[in-house]
Amino acid sequence: MKGGAALVLELSRIVYQSGIASPIGSQRGQNARLRYLNSPAGRAELRAQGVSDRAMRDWFRGKSRPSKANLARLDAAYWTRRRANLIRSGWLTRHLDNAGRGRQIEIYPVDQSHVEHGRERDNVTERTAHVRYLWGDIVDAWADQDDGLLDELWDDIICDLDSDYTAYAYVSAIGISA
Incomplete structure (x- = not known):
């Protein structure tokens, strides 16, 4: 290459090594990603990944857990926001x-x-x-x-x-x- x-x-x-270590399949990993994305920018990224507003509302209120398809979207949204935040903040x-x-x-x-x-x-x-x-x-x-x-x-x-x-x-x- x-x-x-x-x-x-x-x-x-x-960027990946500096992020949440718990896997997306674990409850702890899901909760950590949801906390990280609980902002207007995080919700916008979840929408961009194809997550509905209703699903997000239920997740953030603790009424339901993401489906397998939405776990991938949640993880993709997390890593996209994480990358953007590390670049924007100048940390990287x-x-x-x-x-x-x-x-x-x-x-x-x-x-x-x-x-x-x-x-x-x-x-x-x-x-x-x-x-x-x-x-x-x-x-x-x-x-x-x-x-x-x-x-x-x-x-x-x-x-x-x-x-x-x-x-x-x-x-x-x-x-x-x-």
């Missing part, structure tokens, strides 16, 4: 910027086990890059779903890998030390 797409996956993982940018110290990114190159013998690059190994001052732009591009800008920012990150940087334009995965 392109490096920008790998950034999207890793940022999503960070501050977390990644780490008071100006930045974060390490581990870069795992494309798996070359299926490349024809003699054409593989055996000198492409896992690398690390220290990223500072780009996190605000990366989070903004992610919020705007601007894949082109994310790819440009990825190029800015890997350009510090000397002459090897083009080998890391496409990656298997990345990891952000968060």
Whole structure:
């Protein structure tokens, strides 16, 4: 995958790890998500996910529990609002910027086990890059779903890998030390 797409996956993982740990199938997980979404913006997101006003009213009053179909909608609404709130509040940018110290990114190159013998690059190994001052732009591009800008920012990150940087334009995965 392109490096920008790998950034999207890793940022999503960070948001997911910072959220409610209880699964949506548990009563505790459902109650926590309902509390989080008990606001005008949360209710609007539930509506956008296809939940009726009547169902929401019953849930928030404790008269009924979400059906299996609505559990998926409730969970999707929670993660959408959680992502938006972390971006809007600036928490994600501050977390990644780490008071100006930045974060390490581990870069795992494309798996070359299926490349024809003699054409593989055996000198492409896992690398690390220290990223500072780009996190605000990366989070903004992610919020705007601007894949082109994310790819440009990825190029800015890997350009510090000397002459090897083009080998890391496409990656298997990345990891952000968060």
